[in-house]
Amino acid sequence: MTKENCFHCDADCGSKPVVYDAKNFCCNGCKTVFEIFNENDLTPYYDLENAPGKIPEEINGKYNYLDDEQIIEKLYDFKDGDTSVITFYIPHIHCSSCIWVLENLNKLSSSISTSQVNFPKKEVRITFNSDTISLKQVVELLSSIGYEPLISLEDATVSKRKIDRSLIYKLGVAGFAFGNIMLLSFPEYFQSDEYWLERFKPMFRLIIFIMILPVVFYSVNEYFISAYKGLKHKILNIDVPIVLGIVVLFLRSSYEIFFDVGQGYFDSLSGFVFFLLLGKIFQQQTYSFLSFERDYKSYFPVAVTKIFKDRLEKNVAIYDVKKGDRLLIRDKELIPVDGILISGNAQIDYSFVTGESLPVTKNSGDKLFAGGKQISGAIEMEILQTVSQSYLTQLWSNDVFGNTKISGIKNLTDSISKRFTIIVLIIAFLAGLYWYFIDVKMVANVVTAVLIVACPCALALSAPFALGNMLRIFGRRKLYLKNVDVIENLSKIDIIIFDKTGTITNSKAKISYSGTPLAVDENIALKSVLRFSNHPLSRMLYDEINEDRILEVSNFNEVLGKGLEGKVNGFLIKIGSAQFVNIETENKLQTQSFVSINGVVKGKYIFENSYRNGLDAIFNELKDNYELGILSGDNDGEKEQLKTMLPKNAMLIFNKKPVDKLNYIKELQDRGKNVLMIGDGLNDAGALVQSNVGLVVSENINVFSPASDGIVDATEFKSLPKFLKLSQQTLKVVKISFVISILYNIIGMLFAITGNLSPIVAAILMPLSSITIVIFVTLGTNLLAKRR
Amino acid sequence: MDIIFIMIGVSIVIAVVFFMLFIKSVKSGQYDDMYTPSVRMLFEDEFVDETPETKKSINQNQ
Numbered sequence: 001m002t003k004e005n006c007f008h009c010d011a012d013c014g015s016k017p018v019v020y021d022a023k024n025f026c027c028n029g030c031k032t033v034f035e036i037f038n039e040n041d042l043t044p045y046y047d048l049e050n051a052p053g054k055i056p057e058e059i060n061g062k063y064n065y066l067d068d069e070q071i072i073e074k075l076y077d078f079k080d081g082d083t084s085v086i087t088f089y090i091p092h093i094h095c096s097s098c099i100w101v102l103e104n105l106n107k108l109s110s111s112i113s114t115s116q117v118n119f120p121k122k123e124v125r126i127t128f129n130s131d132t133i134s135l136k137q138v139v140e141l142l143s144s145i146g147y148e149p150l151i152s153l154e155d156a157t158v159s160k161r162k163i164d165r166s167l168i169y170k171l172g173v174a175g176f177a178f179g180n181i182m183l184l185s186f187p188e189y190f191q192s193d194e195y196w197l198e199r200f201k202p203m204f205r206l207i208i209f210i211m212i213l214p215v216v217f218y219s220v221n222e223y224f225i226s227a228y229k230g231l232k233h234k235i236l237n238i239d240v241p242i243v244l245g246i247v248v249l250f251l252r253s254s255y256e257i258f259f260d261v262g263q264g265y266f267d268s269l270s271g272f273v274f275f276l277l278l279g280k281i282f283q284q285q286t287y288s289f290l291s292f293e294r295d296y297k298s299y300f301p302v303a304v305t306k307i308f309k310d311r312l313e314k315n316v317a318i319y320d321v322k323k324g325d326r327l328l329i330r331d332k333e334l335i336p337v338d339g340i341l342i343s344g345n346a347q348i349d350y351s352f353v354t355g356e357s358l359p360v361t362k363n364s365g366d367k368l369f370a371g372g373k374q375i376s377g378a379i380e381m382e383i384l385q386t387v388s389q390s391y392l393t394q395l396w397s398n399d400v401f402g403n404t405k406i407s408g409i410k411n412l413t414d415s416i417s418k419r420f421t422i423i424v425l426i427i428a429f430l431a432g433l434y435w436y437f438i439d440v441k442m443v444a445n446v447v448t449a450v451l452i453v454a455c456p457c458a459l460a461l462s463a464p465f466a467l468g469n470m471l472r473i474f475g476r477r478k479l480y481l482k483n484v485d486v487i488e489n490l491s492k493i494d495i496i497i498f499d500k501t502g503t504i505t506n507s508k509a510k511i512s513y514s515g516t517p518l519a520v521d522e523n524i525a526l527k528s529v530l531r532f533s534n535h536p537l538s539r540m541l542y543d544e545i546n547e548d549r550i551l552e553v554s555n556f557n558e559v560l561g562k563g564l565e566g567k568v569n570g571f572l573i574k575i576g577s578a579q580f581v582n583i584e585t586e587n588k589l590q591t592q593s594f595v596s597i598n599g600v601v602k603g604k605y606i607f608e609n610s611y612r613n614g615l616d617a618i619f620n621e622l623k624d625n626y627e628l629g630i631l632s633g634d635n636d637g638e639k640e641q642l643k644t645m646l647p648k649n650a651m652l653i654f655n656k657k658p659v660d661k662l663n664y665i666k667e668l669q670d671r672g673k674n675v676l677m678i679g680d681g682l683n684d685a686g687a688l689v690q691s692n693v694g695l696v697v698s699e700n701i702n703v704f705s706p707a708s709d710g711i712v713d714a715t716e717f718k719s720l721p722k723f724l725k726l727s728q729q730t731l732k733v734v735k736i737s738f739v740i741s742i743l744y745n746i747i748g749m750l751f752a753i754t755g756n757l758s759p760i761v762a763a764i765l766m767p768l769s770s771i772t773i774v775i776f777v778t779l780g781t782n783l784l785a786k787r788r
Numbered sequence: 789m790d791i792i793f794i795m796i797g798v799s800i801v802i803a804v805v806f807f808m809l810f811i812k813s814v815k816s817g818q819y820d821d822m823y824t825p826s827v828r829m830l831f832e833d834e835f836v837d838e839t840p841e842t843k844k845s846i847n848q849n850q
Contacts, residue, residue: 117828
């Protein structure tokens with residue numbers, strides 16, 4: 001049979017696809033989704049995009065807690081009588097088919113009245129009748145078609161964030177005023193002594209004045225606040241000269257209008273504000289589907305299943321569990337608290353926490369840590385700590401998480417603006433002094449003109465546009481940064497610290513075989529046996545063995561936590577731990593599976609973390625300009641191997657707890673270093689926040705990442721040196737544009753000092769300088785990005 | 789030329805009306821999601837086209 005890809009999810013169907021309606025499906029799950037869509041007129045789903053679906057996950061009992069009114073109360077956006085509105089975050093939303101099918105949910109259930117997708121945020125907002133359908137049923141409906149929502153503790157604790165739209169309002173006001181004032185100013189620029197114009201002049205000016213008021217008192221209020229704060233801390237930030245310019249512009253123009261001296265500079269003022277706000281919006285590019293502020297709350301479930309003494313199971317909110325309680329953790333559920341395993345076959349996947357991809361087997365009585373995910377059936381555990389006191393979650397009580405990150409590095413624009421402001425004030429003073437002896441009447445005129453023309457419009461625009469554009473370019477290359485400041489910090493890094501597991505290693509394990517090579521029919525037999533097991537290692541091995549034929553297995557037996565055996569084609573296959581095949585093992589740290597055929601041990605499969613492709617090259621490229629280091633929570637088993645890859649002076653530190661990692665970064669910073677931390681798991685969260693720049697490497701950017709300054713897709717990890725270089729070059733572009741904008745200021749200054757700054761000169765100079773700067777930095781950064 | 793008073797007045801009023809409409813549209817959330825509507829508007833026809841065909845396949849199922 002030819003290889004076919006699944007009609008629903010595009011996965012390889014293997015040798016035995018499920019055929020339905022003349023279409024191939026990889027599994028029954030996908031077929032079921034197709035059936036649901038087929039019966040409900042929803043097949044255009046497959047026309048919009050090719051194979052857009054996802055295999056629906058098993059959700060047996062996972063959402064039972066949604067029956068509890070108290071728990072779900074906080075999840076609703078709105079609830080009144082029988083009308084309920086709820087917003088779900090659905091990671092799988094990725095294409096137009098997703099939008100289409102989710103907005104046609106009402107075809108699947110008449111109780112759902114409307115549903116609306118917000119694609120950039122990967123959210124769907126559903127309005128449904130809670131009398132005829134429960135929230136649980138809605139969630140199960142979504143899950144059944146492969147769109148399982150992610151409901152986390154965060155949804156239940158954080159009050160719904162309000163969207164801040166004030167910047168758009170401000171820009172709207174400024175743009176409105178700019179356009180109208182410009183038109184109303186024009187007549188006076190062209191002909192000022194014409195009869196009719198003279199007559200209407202007062203009216204024109206009055207309208208202009210009314211329109212400028214909201215601009216000055218509303219649109220720029222944030223600049224006033226920022227300048228005030230700066231002055232209070234004795235910092236001359238860029239907002240100080242901006243505000244100074246705005247105030248002087250406003251006062252002088254008002255004076256000119258009311259005393260009929262001239263027409264004022266209101267058009268320049270409104271244009272200036274408009275450009276400023278435009279720059280601000282431009283640099284505010286956000287990746288709304290990514291969250292950079294996550295903590296453990298985003299991953300932990302809202303409720304857990306508590307087992308009472310009389311074996312009664314009940315869902316309780318996660319904050320209500322106490323020490324000594326017993327919990328039921330189902331398959332694929334997260335362990336929310338530290339505890340002891342009581343019963344069940346525990347295979348814990350700690351990849352959320354450490355990035356380690358291989359599951360760990362635990363026996364009853366072993367300690368389980370919060371953050372692990374159970375992956376083979378249900379287990380029962382007893383709680384040792386409450387949620388907030390668990391090993392992992394304790395990290396978040398550290399002060400670092402309370403403070404907003406203040407970059408130790410001074411902002412480039414601000415450091416220039418300090419000198420700039422001082423120089424401008426000196427020039428204004430000297431010019432005033434000079435004119436005092438020539439013509440006293442001109443003093444006020446010249447001094448205000450100097451301050452107006454010095455208003456650092458172009459200067460204030462260059463950084464937002466250059467960095468904002470770079471942020472977008474990085475985004476296209478799959479490096480998603482939190483904001484533009486990160487680019488600046490990135491350019492000043494001098495030491496790079498890597499986490500080991502999951503960061504410089506692949507999350508997919510490398511499987512190698514050592515021992516007597518297996519014959520083809522032995523391999524087929526082995527694969528046939530593995531097919532029956534759902535153990536993660538078996539699944540990995542099953543995918544690894546490259547044989548197409550599958551044979552009948554008899555006497556199959558799986559010993560939990562040990563291994564499997566079965567009879568195939570005359571072979572007695574046993575695969576599992578050393579103990580299971582009756583041999584001694586010398587290396588207990590390695591994850592390995594022994595294969596025995598007809599009682600003879602043939603060899604073993606070794607599961608190893610492999611380093612990411614091109615890691616050597618990355619280290620090589622970085623070592624000349626940066627200090628490098630490894631900071632790992634693991635044992636130092638791979639120290640020797642890493643030593644050969646890294647330069648001699650690199651620091652290799654192992655066996656560090658999450659809090660130790662944080663403190664280590666702090667220590668480096670106290671020594672004056674600018675640290676870039678690259679990590680991936682929740683155990684790096686502290687270090688990521690503490691470092692000057694914390695980057696997260698993620699295999700799937702939608703699923704998981706701890707709080708950080710940026711997220712880099714694992715496929716682009718190799719471009720790291722390039723990213724660092726680009727950020728440095730961007731800063732260079734900004735510096736060059738500073739020079740250009742100061743040239744403009746000097747030209748304007750010449751007009752001002754000689755007393756020739758007429759409104760029309762200002763009206764030309766101001767937009768001209770802004771536009772050249774914007775064009776220059778955008779072209780400059782684009783060129784840099786192209787050069788690669 | 790006094791007509792200019794009316795003209796300016798009218799033009800300002802129109803401008804202000806548009807400005808209010810802008811504010812109203814921002815308030816109602818039109819600018820919160822700039823992407824999805826661009827995809828959504830392409831759907832309507834597609835669905836109408838497909839309806840008869842899918843109906844048929846349902847009948848076959850029954």
